[in-house]
Amino acid sequence: MTQHLALAQYAVNAVAARISLPAHVSREDLLSCAQVALVEVARRFDAGAGATFATYALPRLQGAVLDELRSGDWASRSVRAAARRSDAAADALAARLGRPPTRAELAAELEVSPTELSALQVDVHRAVMVSIDATTNDDGGTFDVPAPGDTPERAVVKRERARHLHEAMAALPDRLGEVVERSFFGDESLTDIAVDLGVTLSRVSQMRARALVLLHAAMSEAWEERPVVAAGGVRARTQQAGYVAQVLERTADRRPVASRALYPPPPRTPAAVRRAFGQPA
Structure with a gap:
């Protein structure tokens, strides 16, 4: 049996080459089944029958592997x-x-x-089964069962993006920030906001559109490191440049000096986050 132990692996490979193994079936389990069958085959082998042990054992090992597959198959x-x-x-x-x-x-x-x-x-x-031990893919989930939560890298990136967006909203001019907060987070209509601010509905729409343009420019610059060319006249370009500069200043690392002496500052951009996770521990 020790001399012909490789026959068990050969039997598993032969069966796998003939049929498509289900995704939930483990080759290691099939190999264990073939090795147990090899013990039984060795006990029953009669050297005086004229056949070699490999010739006698191989079809029986393949049959044991097929029986193991059938026993775990829910379909007839x-x-x-x-x-x-x-x-x-x-x-x-x-x-x-x-x-x-x-x-x-x-x-x-x-x-x-x-x-x-x-x-x-x-x-x-x-009859389709899935495995909770399926190999994970590049996104951190599994091929069979979706991941129950975010990967550590994705969680850090999501938290950092939310922090950048919060700082960008806080840096908006007062009335623009109020319009964005009330329309998107307060579920208030633009008509109600216009009445409270004492302006026309079209003016509130313009304010919200302008706020979104500024937020897009700030997030592209601070988060994606991709500058956005300002549109409009000199006043609009000056406002966007000043606003983006203010957001970049607010999103800078604010960790205490004492903690910086003990720990390196955390990454603050997607590229820095990916580089940090790519470095060895």
Whole structure:
């Protein structure tokens, strides 16, 4: 058994090459099953029968792996066979038509009714399983189960972006900031805001539009490090330049001097955050 231990891995690879392993199936589990089967095969092997141990063991190990797969499959053999016929028919129709077939065309190709085809697909979908131990992707979630929360990097970036936006709103001129806060966070209509401020509705709309332009310029400069060319006359350009400079000053690091002596200042831009997370601990 020790001499032919590699046969277990070979049997798993042979089965995996013949069929598509479900996403929730672990190769390590199949390998353990094949190794346990190798023990039983070694006990039953009769050297006087004329066959080598590898010739005798390999098909039995593959059968043990297939039995393990079937034991964990919620779909019956008939459902799996019908699903394979359906997939083959869909591929043939797609090659012949040059497009994915409709449900009616697929049912006609299989010589079944659309109702029977739908029932088959429901049975196959019921047998689909996912793994909570699936490999994570680049976004921090899993391929099978969505991530329950943000990754540490995404949480830091979200918190820093919210801080920049808060500082940018606080730096808006009084009336512009009030219009933005009441319209977006207070759920007040522009008409009510215009009555309270004693201006026309069109003037409130202009104030909100101007505030959004300034916020966009400040967030692009402070958060994305991408300057936005000011539009309008000299007064508008001067206002935007002064406002952006004020936001950049407000979003600068404000940590106490004593804490800076012990800890490095945290990153304050997306690029700095990504660089910080890319460095080794």
